[in-house]
Amino acid sequence: MTPANAKPHVNRNHLLQLLQSMIRIRRFEEKCAELYTLEKIRGFLHLYIGEEAIAVGCNEALQPEDALICTYREHGHALARGIPMAAVMAEMYGKITGCSHGRGGSMHLFDKTTRFYGGNAIVAGGLPLAVGLALADKLQQRNRVTACFFGEGAAAEGEFHESLNLAALWQLPVLFVCENNLYAMGTALNISESEQDIHRKAQSYKIDAETVDGMNVVAVEQAARNACDSIRRDGGPHFLECRTYRFRAHSMFDSQLYRNKAEIQAWQEKGPILQLIKWLREYQQFTDAELETIEQSVEEEINKAVAAAESADFEAITSLSQNVYSEGKP
Amino acid sequence: MTPANAKPHVNRNHLLQLLQSMIRIRRFEEKCAELYTLEKIRGFLHLYIGEEAIAVGCNEALQPEDALICTYREHGHALARGIPMAAVMAEMYGKITGCSHGRGGSMHLFDKTTRFYGGNAIVAGGLPLAVGLALADKLQQRNRVTACFFGEGAAAEGEFHESLNLAALWQLPVLFVCENNLYAMGTALNISESEQDIHRKAQSYKIDAETVDGMNVVAVEQAARNACDSIRRDGGPHFLECRTYRFRAHSMFDSQLYRNKAEIQAWQEKGPILQLIKWLREYQQFTDAELETIEQSVEEEINKAVAAAESADFEAITSLSQNVYSEGKP
Amino acid sequence: MTQASERTTMSYREAVQEALREALHSDPRVFLMGEDVGHYGGCYGVSKGLLDEFGEQRIRDTPLSESGFVGAGVGAALGGMRPIVEVMTVNFSLLALDQIVNNAATIRHMSGGQFSVPLVIRMATGAGRQLAAQHSHSLECWYAHVPGLKVLAPATIADARYMLGMALLDPDPVVIFEHVMLYNLEALLPQENERLPTDKAALRREGSDITLITYGGSLPKVLAAAEQLALSDINAEVLDLRCLRPLDTTSIVRSISKTHHALIVDEGWRTGSLAGEISAIIMEQAFWELDAPVARVCSKEVPIPYPKHLEEAALPQLDEIVSTAKQLLGTP
Amino acid sequence: MTQASERTTMSYREAVQEALREALHSDPRVFLMGEDVGHYGGCYGVSKGLLDEFGEQRIRDTPLSESGFVGAGVGAALGGMRPIVEVMTVNFSLLALDQIVNNAATIRHMSGGQFSVPLVIRMATGAGRQLAAQHSHSLECWYAHVPGLKVLAPATIADARYMLGMALLDPDPVVIFEHVMLYNLEALLPQENERLPTDKAALRREGSDITLITYGGSLPKVLAAAEQLALSDINAEVLDLRCLRPLDTTSIVRSISKTHHALIVDEGWRTGSLAGEISAIIMEQAFWELDAPVARVCSKEVPIPYPKHLEEAALPQLDEIVSTAKQLLGTP
């Protein structure tokens, strides 16, 4: 990429685009929550609400040929990456038009065209995959980045340790993005880690690592651009710890006994969308009309996606045994 | 323990005792190698030769009520801890008089009376056990230390990461002793770790950690005493990285393609037994006669152990199914 | 708090909680450790309230470190405690298998009987909640394969309530599987003195025409199938294995010697399923009693898909159980 | 370097090495990764010399991180490579099961067929070298249970030489088990054009009285048993499964329809063994062909003890195979 990309795009249009992207994710997931109560969406549903700045900011630094590995909390990443909303929504419905043809559901969004290697529902299970994708690029002399998103809870897993060591030891082009929202389900960071500064853990593998305000989309974009530049330049991995917060329950089954309303409230006031809107109003004469236009276009897209998902077909039961092995046998 | 124990015992008798203890281990294992070629001992045989100062030095800091967890390279620890040599040798033979009643062999020496929780043949597999033993002590308000020995190769395993975090997070009385002999089988440290300063890795969990010259038994004893004192005083874990070297092959099947004679030679000259003898000769008028006495008493003990093992019985085949479940059902 | 002495209706979830509470009250060496067992209240709500009742030392939230805290459970058992380690689900237990197979199951043996590992490991298992391919495993058969382990599958309120306490008395490691579809099951709790020993299978329904053998989450489906078969004048006997290791082969053989027909229902994938082992045991011990080959209804050989209709198609269902039983009996 | 074209005698170890060398020469996307595959030359000497021949990029020593590098193999396969990941032994593969079961085996399915994982995992398996309870597992049956995986057990020089190449052509993950007792086996290598497809069982000995079914490290024992039975005028057929998933049930049924008697020999622990699955399959597909119940000779239900006499007693042995076969045939 050109050094030009390195400087932050704080021009108005770019900011509006970031805002729209975040609102689009937020409203999409609010709709999903609604559809869940209507039992249109089933299984586990993990909402990203409050953390949108991370997926949106990081996405700005990624090229089409780059790869992504995410967790079960990946709707935002899928939408930011450019998987059509209709395909994502259809996947939530388990319809054949879904981005995983309905087999995966909310936790397993996949898309070959955008090199989206999934929603992985095993905590830290995606990190070794990211190491391997980056190894494949290195062995084939391709200058591509593999972005790997995971929560702070994953940092306690052995697979985190093994993956960071491999990426650093072999100098692989992985962008590790830790979405530190302070809780792993109901387990607060301070009762799960002796070292709660996650980026310090990354540094102990000799990986360049820093923290960034995960509620500030511009800061995230800047950090991600710098990280990707250095990865593309030097090959080795980079680690971003994004400090953020989950506004909603862990999943739809969580009664949130482990935290209080005040804490949630306080974080909501720092919300990434709220923050950016405030800033735009203050410095960029951002008008309610403009916001309205964004909200409307997002709403239209969501309604279309829902309508499409509703009218799409379920895969035939007769094809149950498909997609276990490839057709083309050796 | 009394602060008195904190100062090194550099008095002559103590040093002679350390020397005897190391020579005892060395000669025992030399005999084992011999017996292996005679096919009296089978399976895997991992010799500790060159690393004796660590087991011997650390043992000085341990109390009878403390616990030990070791690897498949644990003959030295078993002997230093006080498991009768005859019982260890019989175990190498797979005889019923062995310290594991013949079921375990070289890699699985166990002894209840000395709280020796085994030789574990899974690299890093013993670390979680040590955490659990220490947790049991903490929950039962017992002021005991669990010493956990492992090689530097184990530091790459996820179980290392998970165990160190748990020990630090819960402030458990574990003495982690990394026997860094620079190789994991044929894999040199520099091709297995991005951070090759193992004690630094330990520090990243906020565990007090230091390196010590693993070839200097006095230095090891001092470091172990300080570590155990702090553990008994403050409860939390401590980490010792002992820099050492394996003089022999990894096991009896290793053709050592991965290192050269010169390197081995250089380390042998720093050997723990050689070093101590030199020092004793220089500053303590240590005589050849004294050395001879040590060698003789050790030889006698070994001969007795071998004779006993030779004449001992094998377990009856009819009892094969024993020791899988306890007799006393609920 | 419910007294085991008075007859009450409770859910499977409440029964497990009662068992935990009783264990924690009756033995100071007992503690519960696992992911989100404390502040969250247990991923399936089983341990809700226990943290307040027993405190952080005995209701211990762990980091996401399955191998680490399961191994710590083994160590704590060696150290004289009676740990109950909860692995949130069997899916994540794959990360702890080394500690379970190479340590928990072998230390007694490797030490020549010097050390025992009085550890209880609980885990949720099974599919049915549309959790897709990584969160729907049924791997009881893997655990039932390992010498040194005992494996229990409580399928009733009574077993959910009483098996844990009996497992804690066992000096050897016991793995308890709680099927996710059973937690909301409600029933009358029998008196404690009516409880069965852990290692015996239970006849859940007497019958004469065919033996339906199952365990865990499939029991309700099988009982329903038996009722449906009754409508076609087929009198099915239902045998709940309860203990998957060691297997109560005596009860299996006894029942088949009566019915001469057997159908095994198992949510595991067919190939290499526990159902296969049961069939082989019948082959070896009751071959001449059989009037027809033993049949199996298992999960299809596919990772569990997310959509409801495909998940249902992948798992054993009432209709397939009924039709297979009828086929087996040659009564269409 | 041996040419596959000329007929030569080679050891199983050399055959695997030849297969690796050929694969590395013929496809630049192929690389070998695992613990001590490079500088050490492979824990069983299989890859000795390959590091000098192909360099550190393609013969890649890994840290002790089974889950990490097996998962990296899955990722590299997704990224267009053709990785051969060596897990030193099946005993350590327990640490990598999450990556194998939850990623390698499921990604094609979860992605609706968009992604495939052309990964080959090799591991040594089995007992017989007095390595005791943690180093003597035979867990092929666990892998054979998992949809999405293919499982191979080369038991001959030819299969050791040719199966790897065929596995690398497979777009799906293939697990190859090499039994530790086979590495020193020597035999004449058949021509490449005589090689069998990976997914078919092979008749290693034609017979008419009984079918002895086995795989992997037990094949030599079973062939020896067949010869011994011949001395008692029992003409045993020996079927080598070769592919443990998917199982070649056609060949199993065909043979039993001829001999009407079957004995399965499997080094796995009896309960939940692959032998149990085979017996169940025969029950379902060839029950009416059987003149006697199918029998199994498996390992005893005990962690493998260190001493030679106890290890031998724990594993399937010639005598037990012979006597069980005779019993089964009612010829003492």
Ligand SMILES: Cc1ncc(C[n+]2csc(CCOP(=O)(O)OP(=O)(O)O)c2C)c(N)n1
């Ligand atoms: C290996 C594993 N253990 C446990 C779980 C159950 N689980 C799902 S999400 C989760 C919390 C993860 O927290 P974190 O990594 O911080 O991600 P977040 O949900 O906060 O985004 C847990 C325990 C799992 N999916 N995988």
Ligand SMILES: Cc1ncc(C[n+]2csc(CCOP(=O)(O)OP(=O)(O)O)c2C)c(N)n1
């Ligand atoms: C989990 C696991 N992986 C691989 C092995 C095979 N293995 C046995 S010892 C060893 C090297 C360990 O090196 P290190 O930890 O440094 O201890 P050392 O042998 O040098 O004392 C390996 C790879 C094993 N026993 N366990």
Ligand SMILES: [Mg+2]
């Ligand atoms: Mg979190």
Ligand SMILES: [Mg+2]
């Ligand atoms: Mg080492």
